[in-house]
Amino acid sequence: MTNNDLAALNRYLVGGAVRDKLLGHKVYDHDFVVVGATIEQMLALGFTQVGKDFPVFLHPKTKEEYALARTERKQGQGYTGFICDASSAVTLEEDLLRRDLTINAMAMPVNGSAESTHIIDPYNGQVDLKNRILRHVSSAFVEDPLRVLRVARFTARYHNYGFTIASETLQLMSEISNSGELATLSGERVWQEMQRCLTENNPEVFFQVLRQCGALAKIWPELNSLWGIPNPEKWHPEICSGIHTMMVLQQAVKLSPKTSVRFAALCHDLGKSLTLAENWPSHRGHEKSGLALVDRICEQLKVPKDHKILARKVCEFHLHCHKAFELTANTLVKLFNSLDVWRKPEEFADFLTACTADFRGRLHNESKPYPQADYLRSAFQAALTVTATAFIKQGIQGADIKEAINRERIELVQAVKVGHDHPTG
Template sequence: MADITQLLNTFLVGGAVRDSLLNRAVVDNDYVVVGSSVDEMRKLGFIQVGKDFPVFLHPKSKQEYALARTEKKAGQGYTGFNCNASSDVTLEEDLMRRDLTINAMAMDINGKIVDPYHGQVDLKNRVLRHVSSAFIEDPLRVLRVARFAARYHAYGFTVAPETISLMTQLSESGELLSLSGERIWQEMERSLADANPEVFFNVLYQCQALKSIWPDLHNLWGIPNPAKWHPEICSGLHTMMVLKQAVLLSTKTTVRFASVCHDLGKSLTEDETLPSHPGHETAGLPLIEALCTRLRVPTAHKNLALKVCQFHLHVHKAFELKPSTTLKLFEQLDVWRKPAEFEDFLLCCQADFTGRLGFETREYLQKDFLYRAFEMLNMITAKPFVEQGLKGLQIKEAISQQRLKVLTQFKVDYLQQNNII
């Protein structure tokens, strides 16, 4: 029996066409159907899933097939559109409503490219360019373009100046405030998972979007740091450098998100104390809490971000801390119950240290010292103290005293072996 799609005028569209032309792995195949109707699609066995516009799942392959449609702005936000999916909507009209020219190409069943808006030219020239002036009707496109800029940065893509101009216009219109926190986080997390998430934030900063969706991060640009420890000076630039280092150290979006959040408190530093930032660690905590509540950031991301923000300077000063203070730090970080999170915490601290101009390849022995100390102390158990007849709080106190004794000697040995003292 012939595939039912042969009874329809179907085209492969969007990302699948773009990525195949880039010789990049295609993740999803999306199809548009021209000249059909909801009734015909249902009669052929397609399962309708779209409420706002007619999108269907193939009864066997479960791939998406959408009727060709046009959209007209009818309200605020990215959902404020009236949809026309009548059978007389052409493929060119459907492609015109898309965000970027490289996403506005289609391929017929014979492999022929339909490219009315010169997406192949922009693909060759590595340019992200809007299809039409209707781009400005959807605020979500600001985030999507920033995400595409990050995803395709390694291919050499940049955003066209005229598209940046429209994105800036959208950002300054207040339309970004209509986006839900969940939708913003979805775009942000997808970018954090890519190889160049710093590009996502840089583009949003460039077009003034960051001022709306994450003002505390936006405000870091232009805030100075002491040149001795931060030759790059600018706190915003430093944060992006830290993020780049985090990408090299971990694929986890928790680590990358925490790295972006670690210095948010510097946005609140009083001018008279600059370039020093006393208390910026604790100052950043309510900013992270507020952001995570607004964007509904997952708990694991929030918890790591809070710990990195509050305690990263403790790690940088690990060799200066008294053993008792180091043990207290371990308790505050809950390392005995959450060793994996502690590893991620240390990676963030390393990213903060190496995310500075000229520091990129420097050795960060503080991480090695603290993790090896943790491994050694984690081997101390209650068993020998129970066998001695101790009970309850006596056991807890005995474990603490043993940890302190072991850590004190380990620190002396470590500092001597590494010529730190």
């Protein structure tokens, strides 16, 4: 395909790239719409068709996405229940009308190899961008339940810019949440949006928006129910378990870029949703009871295995970490064995990070030191020096080697415990 062939296409840069250019935000993807072309023309130019439900193509050289302008008409339920018209008669304005938000419904003509500075903005996206408003383009917004998650994610992504959701758009999000349409979303698709939000600097905003419009109660009821469940004020001045969980998530963002750590932060106190109200604010045993809830959401959303494993360990053992100075050397080695630290030292580091986030995710604790993490690292490093080689040379065999290794690990951890300068009381 020559430059002249490409220039002959009536193409426009659309959506997020235009939005982020105007906002001064980093542009990650360039998506293009082609008006007045056919599938046959695109294939003849060397494009590769990848869209099953509507014609989307990859550029033969840049691999950027080019889609034919299209309209959509709702048929059935869910975000895939649409009839698509991508005929050459569809106009750019009609294509932009089907988009979710006005700030995503702008386009820039592409002339030759250069992008024009002219903005095509039929639905006042520039005004909403200037005023930091997330507003739906049309009433067709309610036809796609995925848009509830997308708007929540955009609110989180652009939180630092001061964006808010238009009241009428939030009302439509509530209507979708109450309609039952969210149940048509696959777990994988929900997780895709959630994991993308967990890469942002303010993922807590995503969950706060979902809770505000009633979607969180449908998608993750156990997390949603944490709001209003009290904690002991001595340990949790912020009181509310839901608020605490969001504070822990904020701290996890500060401590690690890993979505696995941030997901573990969300899951660590799920068991508190099962505590009987007459036992509040105590939540004895919530670590163990929360494991089934971690398993449930991971199965529902098809969460990656490494995320699930870390979330389970943080859920079950975070109190062990907080009480590390009170535990015997024998118990600490048992904890190390349960966490499989010998085979997974990096995961152990992530476990300590998530527990640090839990400690700091409390009112007035945000900048406090967490010496338990350093103490456990020191104990682990000491125990890690024990190998089977010395015991084999002594003639110890079979299961006795494992027991000998365990005894020596306990002795070394005890030495660290005695020599470690740790707080008391």
